[in-house]
Amino acid sequence: MKAHSSSTILLGLWTAFVLLFLFAPLFLVAVFSFNDSSISVFPIRAFTLRWYESLAANEAFRTALANSLIVAGATVVFATLLGMAAGVGVHRYVPRLRTALRSGASLPMMVPHLILGIALLGFYNLVAIDLSLTTVIMGHSVVAFPYVFLIVSARLVGFDPSLEEAARDLGASTARIFWEITLPLLAPAILTAALISFTLSFDEVVVTFFTTGTDNTLPMVIWSMLRVGITPEINAIATLTVVVSCAMAGVAEVIIRRSRLTAAKKGE
Amino acid sequence: MGGTEQPDVRLRGVVKRFGAFEAVAGIDLDVAPGQFVTLLGPSGCGKTTTLRIIGGFEQPDAGEVFVAGVPVDSETTKRHTRMVFQSYALFPHMTVRQNVAFGLRMDKVPKGEIGARVEAMLANLGLSDQAEKYPRQLSGGQQQRVALARALVTQPRVLLLDEPLGALDLKMRKRMQGELKALQRNVGITFIYVTHDQEEAMNLSDVIVVMEKGRIAQVGTPEDVYRRPANAYVADFVGETNFLAGNLAVRPENVLIGDVIPSGAARGKGMVRAKSFLGASTRLEIETEGTTLVATLPGAVSIATGDPIAFGWRDEDALHLPTKDSK
């Protein structure tokens, strides 16, 4: 009993240490972004919003933010549409190849982004496409596609096929079945996939580095600003990025929970 | 089932294979309008597959299927059949009312008419109070009724039901059996019902189709099938049967014991090996010449386990089954 409780304490300490290790840097970044000092050191002097103000006035930052939002938005559209179509298509028309295709589709997830970036650059050169935000969007879509495909596929596995049969039996056309039955039931998975695509794209550096022309995205701007050291503006950008990413992840989590709850109730 | 009347459903030489396995191995069947017909057989004998072929969900590999005289083609969307699925397959993101209205919407029925027909159908099945609920908020029995309402509101000629009571508990099942039978009389359309439960089949059906390994073993009224089973398989599957020497068999309730055996009906003597009181009846297992004979007697009996006992049956109560190889 005693051994048990001392090991529990040890485990608790270890957990606290890991959490501290994970979150302390993020926390410090946020703290320094509000600190009235141009260097990131203790002690904290005074609360200020001036680093956020100077960011808002920074032309390079504003363009990069706009570019990042355009790229992430477009990636969400392409990756989600393609991933969903692939998920539904594979599930419906080639059920025998489901497992094989799922492993195949998850391959890009395991390729390091460095390799993916080089491969994409080589490909764009080969087919003579000029590098621009469009090529970045294509690259990010490649990165996000497997996530969408796998999330949608997972949802389809738990899908009662007799729902679609029942709809057909009641006179629904294939298009009607998709709009009225399949899509609403896939909606939570699709929304989750879209949010994950957004986050993946919004944070992406390596693939962007290889596939962009003269346009910069937010992480690229951070990267270039870092050459002159960590400025409070970078802390401000980082804080904003973390907030956006956390919000996305939070929304995704809520959606997943709610749909799981629905599924659980249905299974009663 | 002859006459000049056209059958609602007609199967001719229907075969369905999954790989090399014949799930349906040549079925001919005519179903007259307005009948409650049950496909009865053990799990895996091809009942669901047959039903799905009638519903146009599966294409047979050979043979023809007609519903209301029209060949069934799984590509045609407008059909005369509607299916009540074993899982109910209610649309989880739609309310009860939306579920029931779905088929009418797909048939492009005018809005006002949809509302009226849905209300009437909900009222008919006692679902008016549940109209705004989602399927997950309903009990099994209520979900079952929504599935029925959703199919019936479109006024099909034939309703197909695949073990619709399988997910319910015994008490609810008995109650729904009564409701289903009443409903079928009420709407007057043909029901084709699948079950592996012979009691359910006896209780509900006008006609029972006993199936064995993808084939039809016998078609007849519940009484036909019970009293005049076409072969040993049917006799064994429908009700309990004592198989005797030769091609004779006798039902447990027709076994007589003790001093009530009329002259000429006595068959032998044995010993009571087990006795169980079932409330309305008593079941005896009588050991005789190395075999066991089961007898069910009305009410309670004053015989104990281990007692010697005389048994018999009337000639007219014995079942004459065709010998095995006469098939």
Ligand SMILES: Nc1ncnc2c1ncn2[C@@H]1O[C@H](COP(=O)(O)OP(=O)(O)O)[C@@H](O)[C@H]1O
């Ligand atoms: N889609 C399918 N693929 C392969 N085998 C199937 C399929 N559907 C049914 N079967 C097989 O066909 C046989 C009959 O199935 P089914 O019609 O569902 O039987 P029942 O409803 O009488 O239990 C079973 O052995 C089953 O395994």
Ligand SMILES: [Mg+2]
């Ligand atoms: Mg079945």
